[in-house]
Amino acid sequence: MLTETIIKFTSSSEVKPWLEDKTNSILSPVHFQAKKLRDDMKLAIQGVDDVSKMLLDNSTREIERRNMKVYNRARALNKLAHLFVDRLKKLETPEEISYDTLNRYAQEIQKIFIVFDIDIKNWFPRISPFFIMDRRRFQTVYEKAKQTHTFLNDFLTKEYVKTKTLEEAFSQLNELQNVQTLQGAIGVEKDQIKNERLPVETDIADLEQKIEELKTKGPIDALNTVNNEICNLTNELKNTIRHLQKPFIKMQALATTGGGGGVTPDELTRINLYLDTPFDALITEKDGYPELREILEKLQRFLAEDKLKLKDEKSRKAEQLVNEIIKNNSLCQIQAKAVELAKSRDQLMASTSMDETKRILASCQQQLEQLKARKTSIEAHEAVKENAYNEAVDKISSLKRTIEKNILSSTDIKVQIP
Numbered sequence: 001m002l003t004e005t006i007i008k009f010t011s012s013s014e015v016k017p018w019l020e021d022k023t024n025s026i027l028s029p030v031h032f033q034a035k036k037l038r039d040d041m042k043l044a045i046q047g048v049d050d051v052s053k054m055l056l057d058n059s060t061r062e063i064e065r066r067n068m069k070v071y072n073r074a075r076a077l078n079k080l081a082h083l084f085v086d087r088l089k090k091l092e093t094p095e096e097i098s099y100d101t102l103n104r105y106a107q108e109i110q111k112i113f114i115v116f117d118i119d120i121k122n123w124f125p126r127i128s129p130f131f132i133m134d135r136r137r138f139q140t141v142y143e144k145a146k147q148t149h150t151f152l153n154d155f156l157t158k159e160y161v162k163t164k165t166l167e168e169a170f171s172q173l174n175e176l177q178n179v180q181t182l183q184g185a186i187g188v189e190k191d192q193i194k195n196e197r198l199p200v201e202t203d204i205a206d207l208e209q210k211i212e213e214l215k216t217k218g219p220i221d222a223l224n225t226v227n228n229e230i231c232n233l234t235n236e237l238k239n240t241i242r243h244l245q246k247p248f249i250k251m252q253a254l255a256t257t258g259g260g261g262g263v264t265p266d267e268l269t270r271i272n273l274y275l276d277t278p279f280d281a282l283i284t285e286k287d288g289y290p291e292l293r294e295i296l297e298k299l300q301r302f303l304a305e306d307k308l309k310l311k312d313e314k315s316r317k318a319e320q321l322v323n324e325i326i327k328n329n330s331l332c333q334i335q336a337k338a339v340e341l342a343k344s345r346d347q348l349m350a351s352t353s354m355d356e357t358k359r360i361l362a363s364c365q366q367q368l369e370q371l372k373a374r375k376t377s378i379e380a381h382e383a384v385k386e387n388a389y390n391e392a393v394d395k396i397s398s399l400k401r402t403i404e405k406n407i408l409s410s411t412d413i414k415v416q417i418p
Helices: 013-065 066-090 099-127 132-159 160-214 220-238 241-256 266-274 280-284 290-305 312-329 332-350 350-413
Strands: 006-008 413-414
Touching: 006 350, 013 066, 013 099, 013 132, 013 350, 066 099, 066 413, 099 132, 099 160, 132 160, 132 241, 160 220, 220 241, 220 280, 220 290, 220 332, 220 350, 241 266, 241 290, 266 280, 266 290, 290 312, 332 350, 350 413
Parallel strands: 006 413
Antiparallel strands: none
16 A cells, blocks of 8 residues: 655755756746746736827827817827726736736736727717828727737747636645744744733832732721721710610701701701711710710600600610610610720821822822723733734634645655755
8 A cells, every 4th residue: 555655844944945846847938938928918008008109199199180070080089099098097007917917917908808899889880081191000909919928828828827826825825824933923922921921010019019908007097996996885885875866866856847846956956967977976076975965865855755756666775775774874884885996996097107008009009000001901912912913813724724735736746844
């Protein structure tokens, strides 16, 4: 059993010289003939352009003579010659020879000649019998150009097309080298961006650790501890005086819409404070909370007189709590602790160490935001490069497989590009 031979290259740069050596005898004659036909076609088109300009010049002279027998035909021929020259002016002859460039060139000429044929058929009979020699001369040159185009087109469809796949392989090899060069450049840029990102991430981690230490140590941590204790004490206080909430709301209503009942504006403000922020209300009282006592004494009277219209159970619980607060001083310990915590809080907040810590913390947080913004920008740039790199990798892989396929199709030789 015969084993299929596969030519394996160590690098993609070896493929092109090898393929050139293998196919030189095939492509060189084809390219030589293609260049010759391209040059012949260029000369033929130049001839049509020259003879079109001759029609333009001769018709212009007849127009200037104002011979009424010839005038209208001269104007028609002048307009037609202008069209011929303008169309040919847009035609570009390819510098680089390949099947694709030459085929596009032949197709563009075909389009121009189709329109020329229509114009000649429609307009030359109308110009008769004038400019007969000029028209014959144009027709001779034009027919010769059409014949040259036929030669070019036959060559493309019968001979050059056979080497199209092989020629594409060379073009793809050039593209492969370009994409590989681009991939290498993108890889270098990726490494540079990574080297830029890593120290930023280190700085971010260091700052986050420093910020965490500032928050969990020193005056800020002490303040957080005090605030937590204040929060716990506030919840305890709210729970302790919870049976006063409904009576206080009733007292507010009585004070604002029910004739007052003897509740002063200051007392109404104090009631609002106890309802909203009982901790602040208690620490702003003097020892023994005299303002609250006065309010509770009035509340006792309202309860006895049933002015608040409370349910029996709520009235009983409120009266019981009022007695405990007034007679048993049940809020004194809470008030003392609250005042102590408020004092500690205020001292911490007003301390120079707190000011310095806040200043450092604000500076660190500002730096952290700037670094995170920079990291985001770097990561976005890195993502763009990563996508471009991956696209180049996919393109390289696709080109290699296509080149291998085209070489096999053109030469019956199986190759493997690494």
